Amino acid sequence: MPYEKLLKKYDKDVRVKEKPLKYGFKGLYKNGKVIIDSNIETSCEKACILAEELGHHFTSYGDIIDQNDIRNIKQEIRARNWAYEKQVGIVAIINSYESGVRDRYELAEYLGVTDQFLIDAIEYYKSKYGTYYEINNYIIYFSPNFGVMKLF
CATH class of the missing domain: 3.30.2010.10 (Metalloproteases ("zincins"), catalytic domain)
Known part of the structure; x- marks a missing residue:
């Protein structure tokens, strides 16, 4: 957004x-x-x-500024994950594919996020779902290469 x-x-x-x-x-x-x-x-x-x-x-x-405390690190990660879900949602990835977006750089531009933010979001989804996530008639691959495939 x-x-x-x-x-x-x-x-x-x-x-x-x-x-x-x-x-x-x-x-x-x-x-x-x-x-x-x-x-x-x-x-x-x-x-x-x-x-x-x-x-x-x-x-x-x-106050979570002290990132030597594991509790603060966990809160930092939770906040970042919230941001990834909001800015790079699964449905938004599918919508971008339907709009003709075909690579990571186009996706970052389409979503209005930085390349690094998108890379980090993809890593987050990979840790959450594994190498791919299937929803409706789509598969979103997070590894080894990011991509979206529509199933027939």
Whole structure:
């Protein structure tokens, strides 16, 4: 989902501000407030960052900045997985195939996500479903190569 649509869809759940962030942070979440680094140049990357911060809103609790604590790592993963499901949903992958998308780069553009976010989402689905997932008349392959096949 594009950045502006995410902002609009979740405006009752969180307040989002853009401002410069330090120490390599691209986004932060705390108590219903999200900060997105204003130095991020593309709305595509902002959407990916915002989706993850929304994932924190809906799945996390407390201060999880210390990533040496396994509990915090688990919450970080849960928030990222939430973002993958929202931005790179199984149905959206099938819809992209039906729209003529045939490779990973076209898919990232179609979904409005960065290439790395898409790669990470595919890895997430691979860990969740294995090498492929079958739904309705489609098979989505996650490994060894990503692809969609329509069954006859």
